[in-house]
Amino acid sequence: MRRTPGGPLPWLATLAALVAVGACSTPGEQLPPAESQLGDPDRGAALITDYGCGSCHVIPGLEQADGLVGPPLTSFGRRMYIAGNLPNNAENLQYWIREPQDVEPGTAMPDLGVPRVDARDIAAYLLTLE
Numbered sequence: 001m002r003r004t005p006g007g008p009l010p011w012l013a014t015l016a017a018l019v020a021v022g023a024c025s026t027p028g029e030q031l032p033p034a035e036s037q038l039g040d041p042d043r044g045a046a047l048i049t050d051y052g053c054g055s056c057h058v059i060p061g062l063e064q065a066d067g068l069v070g071p072p073l074t075s076f077g078r079r080m081y082i083a084g085n086l087p088n089n090a091e092n093l094q095y096w097i098r099e100p101q102d103v104e105p106g107t108a109m110p111d112l113g114v115p116r117v118d119a120r121d122i123a124a125y126l127l128t129l130e
């Protein structure tokens with residue numbers, strides 16, 4: 001009896017199912033860490049203040065980042081999803097910061113015209129939040 005058919009696909013499907021199940025029960029353990037190897041978190045922190053993200057978000061470690069319009073960005077490095085939509089990793093977080101209206105048309109977070117290099121550093125800071 002052939003219990004394990006050849007080829008990598010059945011194995012991958014099993015792994016995908018395990019990851020999906022694990023994602024619900026033990027957040028943070030089944031996905032690689034979202035932290036960014038790229039970008040400058042210190043510059044990102046300064047940029048967050050410049051762009052006024054803190055007028056809408058509670059962001060740990062920053063003065064006057066206590067806005068309640070959007071969700072708090074506490075422990076963002078351990079979040080599974082961005083805006084309940086994109087898996088949380090450095091690339092997706094940069095995309096969200098640059099073009100939230102593209103990711104989720106009509107979202108209450110406006111496109112702030114953040115260029116790529118700034119989004120990279122802002123994401124780097126948010127992903128340091130444990």
Ligand code: HEC
Pocket residue numbers: 048051052053054055056057069070071072073081082083084096097104107108109110112114122126
């Ligand atoms: C005018 C208010 C406003 C401003 C300014 C704003 N945001 Fe948001 N942000 C929101 C709202 C509202 C959401 C929730 C969007 C959704 O879930 O559809 C959000 C969602 C997010 C999320 C995902 C949160 C989660 O829990 O998944 C991140 C990350 C984020 N914003 C980062 C930023 C950054 C960085 C800036 C500055 C460059 C910024 N925001 C500026 C209102 C704002």
